[in-house]
Amino acid sequence: MKTALFIAASTVLLILACAGIATPGQPFTATPPLPITVMAAASLSEAFQELGSQFEAQHPGVRLEFNFAGSQQLAQQLAQGAAADVFASADQEQMDVAVQAGRVGDGSARIFAHNQLAVIYPANNPAGLLELPDLARPGLKLVLAASEVPAGRYSLQMLEKASLDPAFPPSYKQDVLKNVVSYESNVKAVLTKVALGEADAGIVYISDAYDQVGQLPIPAALNVTASYPIAALQDSPQSGLAQAFVDLVLSPEGQQVLVKYGFIPLIH
Amino acid sequence: MSAASPGLARRRFEAWQLLSLPFILFISIPIIALFLRITPADLWATLQGEGAQQAIRLSLTTSLTTVLITLVFGTPVALQLSIRQGRFHRLLDSLIDLPIVMPPAVVGVALLVAFGRRGLLGEPLSLLGISLPFTQTAVVMAQTFIAAPLYIKAARLGFSSVDLELKKAAAMDGASRWQVFRFVIAPMSWMALLSGCVLTWARALGEFGATLIFAGNFPGRTQTMPLAIYLGFEVELNVALTLSAILILISFVTLIVVKEFLHSRVETALAVNDY
Numbered sequence: 001m002k003t004a005l006f007i008a009a010s011t012v013l014l015i016l017a018c019a020g021i022a023t024p025g026q027p028f029t030a031t032p033p034l035p036i037t038v039m040a041a042a043s044l045s046e047a048f049q050e051l052g053s054q055f056e057a058q059h060p061g062v063r064l065e066f067n068f069a070g071s072q073q074l075a076q077q078l079a080q081g082a083a084a085d086v087f088a089s090a091d092q093e094q095m096d097v098a099v100q101a102g103r104v105g106d107g108s109a110r111i112f113a114h115n116q117l118a119v120i121y122p123a124n125n126p127a128g129l130l131e132l133p134d135l136a137r138p139g140l141k142l143v144l145a146a147s148e149v150p151a152g153r154y155s156l157q158m159l160e161k162a163s164l165d166p167a168f169p170p171s172y173k174q175d176v177l178k179n180v181v182s183y184e185s186n187v188k189a190v191l192t193k194v195a196l197g198e199a200d201a202g203i204v205y206i207s208d209a210y211d212q213v214g215q216l217p218i219p220a221a222l223n224v225t226a227s228y229p230i231a232a233l234q235d236s237p238q239s240g241l242a243q244a245f246v247d248l249v250l251s252p253e254g255q256q257v258l259v260k261y262g263f264i265p266l267i268h
Numbered sequence: 269m270s271a272a273s274p275g276l277a278r279r280r281f282e283a284w285q286l287l288s289l290p291f292i293l294f295i296s297i298p299i300i301a302l303f304l305r306i307t308p309a310d311l312w313a314t315l316q317g318e319g320a321q322q323a324i325r326l327s328l329t330t331s332l333t334t335v336l337i338t339l340v341f342g343t344p345v346a347l348q349l350s351i352r353q354g355r356f357h358r359l360l361d362s363l364i365d366l367p368i369v370m371p372p373a374v375v376g377v378a379l380l381v382a383f384g385r386r387g388l389l390g391e392p393l394s395l396l397g398i399s400l401p402f403t404q405t406a407v408v409m410a411q412t413f414i415a416a417p418l419y420i421k422a423a424r425l426g427f428s429s430v431d432l433e434l435k436k437a438a439a440m441d442g443a444s445r446w447q448v449f450r451f452v453i454a455p456m457s458w459m460a461l462l463s464g465c466v467l468t469w470a471r472a473l474g475e476f477g478a479t480l481i482f483a484g485n486f487p488g489r490t491q492t493m494p495l496a497i498y499l500g501f502e503v504e505l506n507v508a509l510t511l512s513a514i515l516i517l518i519s520f521v522t523l524i525v526v527k528e529f530l531h532s533r534v535e536t537a538l539a540v541n542d543y
Contacts (some may be wrong), residue, residue, distance in 0.1 A: 076505070126385075143403065146499055181402035182484025185499055193484070197386040198401045205273065 033063035036241050037083065040066060040075040041090035041150065041228065042186040043115065043205050048088070049263035054247055054257070062241060070149040070186035078103045078233075085242035088112070088230040088249070090150035090187075095229040102234075109231035112249050114264035116223045117151075117158050118209040119216040120194050120202050127200035129216055133168060135201060136175035143182050143190050143199040151187035152225045155203040161222045207262030225264075299516060306509050314510035321495035322488045323511065330407045330492060331472035337408065338416040338468050343461075346420045349450070350427035364417050375413055376481025383409070384481075406483035407490050409471035418471055419464035426460020427453055459530050466526045470519045 009035045040048050045068045052064040067074065071089040075097035078087060087104060089095040098104040127140055135142060145152035149267050159173040169175070184190045187204050194202040195212050205226065230249055232242035248254045255265040278447045294501055314320045367375065381387050393400065400406050430453050438452045454461075476494035481488040485499065495514050497508045 125406065141399075143484070148499060180486065182490070183499075184485065185480075196380065198380065198384050256372050 026136065026244075033061055034238065034241070035065050036064050036065065036085045036238055036245060037065045037109065038086040038088065038245065039078065039082075039084045040068055040086075040088040041071045041074070042068050042188045043090055043151065043207055044068065044088055045188065047207070047258050047263065048208045050261075051245075051249060051254055052259050054253070055245055058248075059241065059244070068188075070145070072097075072150070073185065074103075084233055085236040085238055086230065086232055086245055088228060090115070090226055090228055092229055093153075094109070094150065095231065098233075100232070105234045108234070109229040109248070110250065111227050112230045112266065113228045113255075113258045114266075115205045115207055115226040115228065116264065117154055117203055117205045117218060117226075117260075119218060120191070120204055120209050120213040121200060121216065122194055122197040123212055123214060124197070125214055126197065129201060129214075132162065132216055132218060132222075133172070134216075135179065136169070136172055137177070138166045138175075140177065140179040141181045141198075141200045142179040143184060143193045143202040144180055145187050145190050145203070146183035146185060149184070149186055150226065151190070151203070151205060152183065154226050158203070158218065158222055158223045161224070165222060183210070197253070205262075228263075274521050279453045302509060302512055302516070306513055307397065307508070310506050311513065315514075317507065319487060319496065319498050320511060323491055323493045324514065325522040326404070326407075326488065326491065327473055327493040327515075330404060330411060331469055333408050334411040334415055335419075335465050335469045337412055338419045339461075342416050342420045343423060346423035347427055347453075349420070364420050367414050367417050367538060368415075370412075372414060372475065372477030374479060376410065376478035379406070379410060379413065379478060401485065402484045402490060404483075404489060407479050407492060410478035410482050411475045413480055414475055415468040415471035419461075419468040422460050422464025422467060423457070426457030426464070429460070430456045437448060459533060463526060464528060466522060470522065473515065473519060481537040 011202065016220065037204075039050070045066075048066060048068075052066060055064055056062060067077075067084070071091060071094040074087065075094040078098045079101035084103075087095070087098055089098075095109045099106055099109070119129075119132065119135065121127065125139070128135070129135070131239060134140070144155050147153055147156060156173075159176055162168045163170055163173040173235065181199065182193065184193065187208060190202040191204050191208045191213070193199045194204075195210075201216075230246050232239055232246050236242040248268070249258075259265050334509075345360075345364065349357060349364070370378075380401065382389055384390055384392065385394065385401065387400060400409070434452055434456075435448055438448045443451065474494060474497065475492070479490065479492060480498070481493060485491050485495050487496075491499075495512055497511045497515070
């Protein structure tokens with residue numbers, strides 16, 4: 001009985017081990033792929049995944065591992081010593097956190113893209129929103145990114161600007177904030193709550209506003225431009241490859257991918 | 269216990285017992301590390317903060333509401349499972365177990381597609397003027413979904429352990445179903461019910477994933493302690509660490525108090541049985 005159990009257990013283990021090594025479709029290589037960890041703002045998810053595949057195609061034997069989350073979360077993880085090779089933040093503030101923690105060399109971060117805000121609503125527009133002032137309508141369900149999140153901070157800046165604009169009542173920001181039902185931990189969570197139709201509106205980046213949600217125009221003078229810095233971490237064990245990924249993001253090909261996903265490129 | 273049964277007392281230390289050391293260390297080191305990072309001054313400062321107080325208050329009210337709801341609606345389920353057997357009841361039993369193994373994020377999504385505005389029941393609910401997501405009710409629902417099964421399982425075991433003959437005897441003496449439950453089953457299984465309640469309460473207090481998805485995060489309304497810790501970690505690490513420590517202290521002290529209390533009751537019961 002014991003022997004039978006032992007044989008059964010070892011067989012299972014062996015199968016599991018083989019399954020682990022020989023992933024279907026991949027060549028049986030003796031050396032495991034070299035992982036490069038990229039910590040990137042949640043808003044970069046789609047664009048960076050495509051850039052990642054490009055990078056892997058250019059560098060055989062390298063596997064990119066992404067950690068997408070609110071930049072503030074990533075910056076804290078880096079400050080607490082999380083191992084990574086590249087950090088791409090949605091604002092300079094969170095990059096500075098990584099610099100202060102000694103993970104990114106002072107002055108080594110470079111802006112690689114810009115973004116702007118978009119007010120989105122579910123496809124069927126349950127609240128019947130037509131223009132920006134409608135966000136202050138009492139009873140509306142609005143979802144924002146938390147003020148700790150870059151997108152949340154930019155949203156507050158935009159509302160602040162609107163309150164100072166003669167076209168809006170001075171209490172605009174206050175009235176809009178009264179409608180907030182949830183402060184999300186990253187911008188993609190805002191998008192999800194709106195796309196699911198649970199909220200009447202949300203503020204995200206233009207690059208997040210897909211066809212599944214509608215969009216309210218924000219006057220150019222009121223919009224806030226987000227700037228995204230990127231840096232190879234100075235303690236990266238693969239600093240060459242980390243820098244190569246940064247270079248790809250900054251290259252014309254990389255910029256093209258970012259444009260495809262709604263980001264505003266650098267002017268070359 | 270040890271005094272009553274000298275044969276069990278002072279069992280010689282054996283080398284194999286060292287095998288439990290790695291796990292004990294694995295559990296205690298992170299908890300100790302957390303407490304080493306905070307100072308009493310931090311603790312005091314955090315407790316004075318409006319945000320932390322709101323989160324603690326909200327966590328206590330929602331988790332206690334969850335326990336009450338679980339008692340009212342979970343007890344019949346536990347009773348049913350304790351007296352009936354068969355395919356249907358085994359299925360029901362597995363259904364009750366499901367929330368324990370479901371990832372909380374999945375629970376949050378499931379609650380959203382069931383009770384959300386566009387969910388399965390969204391239409392009828394909105395006709396009644398009810399909107400659940402982003403409310404305190406949503407927090408309680410998320411906690412109940414995840415934590416109630418712990419009570420139901422404990423209560424079911426407690427009910428099952430009541431001797432069938434006793435129930436029959438009471439019924440033969442003319443006790444109604446309610447009287448059998450009230451005067452026979454409940455008094456004999458209350459310790460199981462209490463420990464089930466405590467487990468449910470502690471689990472509800474720690475609920476995070478389902479709450480974040482179904483109820484969102486709004487200070488004072490849906491931001492419970494775990495949510496405040498999650499967002500606080502990114503801004504003020506001290507606040508997050510202190511709130512974590514408070515959460516652990518509350519849970520640990522409660523667990524110890526209840527275990528001690530139950531233990532002393534069990535000892536009294538055993539002592540009585542000895543005579």
